Amino acid sequence: MAKKVELISSSLVSSTATAASISRLELNPWDLRLLPIIPIQRGLIFHRSHFQSQQHLIQHLKNSLSRALDFFPPLAGRLAATPHDGDTACFFVDCNNAGAEFTHAVATAVSISDIIEPRCIPEIVSSLIPINVGVTNYDGISKPLLAVQITELADGLFIGCAANHAVVDGTSFWHFLNSWSEISRGSESISRSPIFDRCNVAAVDNRLIHIPTLEKNLIKAPSQLLPLKVFHFSKEKLGELKAKANSEAGTDKISTLQALMAHLWLSTVRSHTTNNDSTTRVMATAIGARARMSSLPDGYFGNAVYFVALAISEGELLQKGLGAAALRINELISKQTDEAITRHAEKKVDFREMGSGPLPLGFGGSQWLDVYGCDFGWGKPIAVRSGKAWKLEGIVVVSPAAEAGGIDLEVCLSEEKLVALEEFITSV
Structure with missing residues (x-):
């Protein structure tokens, strides 16, 4: 049927x-x-x-x-x-x-x-x-x-x-x-x-x-829908990643998500290297303003999020590894203070900035969203999925996993890149 x-x-x-x-x-x-x-x-x-x-x-x-x-x-x-x-x-x-x-x-x-x-x-x-x-x-x-x-x-x-x-x-x-x-x-x-x-x-x-x-579509829809794959990381796997990233960087301030973002970033580079050390690799991540901006209440309804980006050469990423990449991500996020967020909020809205430059590996969503608290009266959901309309290559949606402490990543890549990524993503 x-x-x-x-x-x-x-x-x-x-x-x-x-x-x-x-x-x-x-x-x-x-x-x-x-x-x-x-x-x-x-x-x-x-x-x-x-x-x-x-x-x-x-x-x-x-x-x-x-x-x-x-x-x-x-x-x-x-x-x-x-x-x-x-x-x-x-x-x-x-x-x-x-x-x-x-x-x-x-x-x-x-x-x-x-x-x-x-x-x-x-x-x-x-x-x-x-x-x-x-x-x-x-x-x-x-x-x-x-x-x-x-x-x-x-x-x-x-x-x-x-x-x-x-x-x-x-x-x-x-x-x-x-x-x-x-x-x-x-x-x-x-x-x-x-x-x-x-x-x-x-x-x-x-x-x-x-x-x-x-009235113009500044972000063009892809000619065909790209594959979306859910990569699941258990609490134990995430603990290993975090410990490895902090150990390599000689610190204890790298968070679980920062280590995971660095791991996926490195995995995509390793799985699809250009063999050109000077190639620029860009990673962007959503920054939530509610927990960082003192004037915003917890229940604020609307958008309180913006993106920041980090660019590193392919050679540096591959040579320095997980700890160095995670530390750079940590430093980028640490700069997002109340003052920095206010400056971003006050920037003039200019749609011409959108869609310019190379597409980064872009992280959105959060493992802290209360996805599995949505009990309509017959039990909690068993899984969450995203729609596929206008999914662009490199888009990553972060969600909590069904079991406590885990994280799911929905990754959108071309079939060729996705197949190559699967060989690297499971290794720590």
Whole structure:
């Protein structure tokens, strides 16, 4: 039987609140810089044995989503723009309760094992997360800022979500999903309220955004979807990597994630060396501002993340090894102080900077995101997967593993590079 996804129904789900807590959410520079790229796409996989009847379950999830939107009115709204002189516009979220998209689908020939056991993430996953190739965050002016697809599998359930990245980052995305799951479990409220106040982020005039620039796809979609593979690292394996990196560097300050990033960076270079010591190798990583910027509260809703990059010659990477690479990453991240973050937040938004230069090995996501706390009332998820739309070579998504202390890396590379990488990544 062909493995396909059949759409049963699709509708807009609005908040149940008669009046939203906010009517308008301003977008700051961190948000605005993400307008030309794609929404966040993630999907959670659950075993079927824990469910109620399917018909009741779908209606229950729709109702609980509606109630969850009471606490997150921007996700039920749309982007809006106020035009200004010189072909510029001020972008914001109109919390108009136009609704989030809710889709019910079935894939009775697809089992959980079909999704999590293949060597690479199978193409079917792209049909389980409600986003189309070519849709950018800028399209939130006319499209929902949040889309949910509930797909019944042969032996499980897949909850796929796509959220406009100009409105949420990973922390806010999982804050919402965990809050929705709380409501689904029967809670009348949520344990952590989102904070929408933008006053604690650098006050910048956001009007000078050239709309003609935004209408162009500055980050081109690849001609074909590249393979995505999940590399799993257990707590024990990570401990070995961290110990080796610190020992080689003669320090104790290299973190687990820094050692892991250095290991993957080195593995990609070793697996696809140019045999030219002067070739520049670039690694970029997301920096979360919440824990580093004293003025940002923990529940801040929006984007509080930016990227920093590190460039090292291929010869230096290969010669000096894991400890030296991890120490350079540690030093880069240590420079991201409150003052440095404020300077970045105050930089003028310039979309022409995007997509320039060689593609780095880019790390996003975090092992600290509460992915497996999303219990909708029938148990925790058994795995998380990302969507494949517009996945570019070198993109790495960091997620916590299902078991405590582990980390999963979703790595996007060409088939040739991925095959070569597999030979190096398992060695410490």
